Amino acid sequence: MEESRLVTPGEVLGKASQVKAGKGAYVSQRNSTVYASLTGRSCFISPPPNSIDQRPTVEVTGHNPHAAVPQPSSIVIARVTKVMPKMASADIMCVGPKSVREKFTGIIRQQDVRATEIDKVEMHSSFRPGDIVKAQVLSLGDARAYHLSTAKNEFGVISAESASGATMVPISWTEMQCPLTGQTEPRKVAKVET
CATH class of the missing domain: 2.40.50.100 (RNA polymerase II/Efflux pump adaptor protein, barrel-sandwich hybrid domain)
Structure with missing residues (x-):
């Protein structure tokens, strides 16, 4: 061998x-x-x-058998790094409750943003660079990135910063608002469990 x-x-x-x-x-x-x-x-x-x-x-x-590694169907927390017309890329920071020790890249494709009206999804209205998203790993994709999905209601943007630097507050499943300026921005917002 x-x-x-x-x-x-x-x-x-x-x-x-x-x-x-x-x-x-x-x-x-x-x-x-x-x-x-x-x-x-x-x-x-x-x-x-x-x-x-x-x-x-x-x-x-x-190297560390206890380090978190994304697997298909894992729930991950990722930071959006780049938004393009057909997809957004993100750095995976946590797999479940564990933080990752090495760099894993995820891609959210246009068809995986939400479950309905897929053809009307606009990536720039769903995510912005710097947004923190909760997503599910669909597959290992290719060697460069994991395919992520935010199609379920509980997945999407969980934290975003407004242009004025404040942490925005979700006001609906498609919008977040800056508490300082009151200005709203479109997002694919994760439904918060109440």
Whole structure:
């Protein structure tokens, strides 16, 4: 078996026809290749002798096994870094209650902003750089970013700063207001549990 080696997210670990993806690894449906989903050491685990599938399992063990790593369906808190016409990118800061120790990038695509009237979604009316959003991980996406969704009511912007530097207050599911100036700005606001 191959020696354990240091790998980073997006690094090729093998072809899905030859190895199975274990913890810290995933299979890209696009090219049936197994990639690392975190930084750590890769190791190959031999299948049990009586197993029908004789492919070894490749796992990546992170430097800190307790560090938070986004997984499909995880709830994450992220800071929006860039807003483009069809998507917004964000740096994932927390997975569930745990903060992340390495940089994970997430992308919220136009079709994943909300559940209804998807064709009418305007990214610049939903998010602004610096906004803090609560989202759900849809998939590992490609090697560069996780796909995030804010389609459910409880997901969306949870904290935003107005032009005057004040923390804005949500006044509806599509607007937030500056407490200093009273000015409103459009956002995809997360529904707050009351």
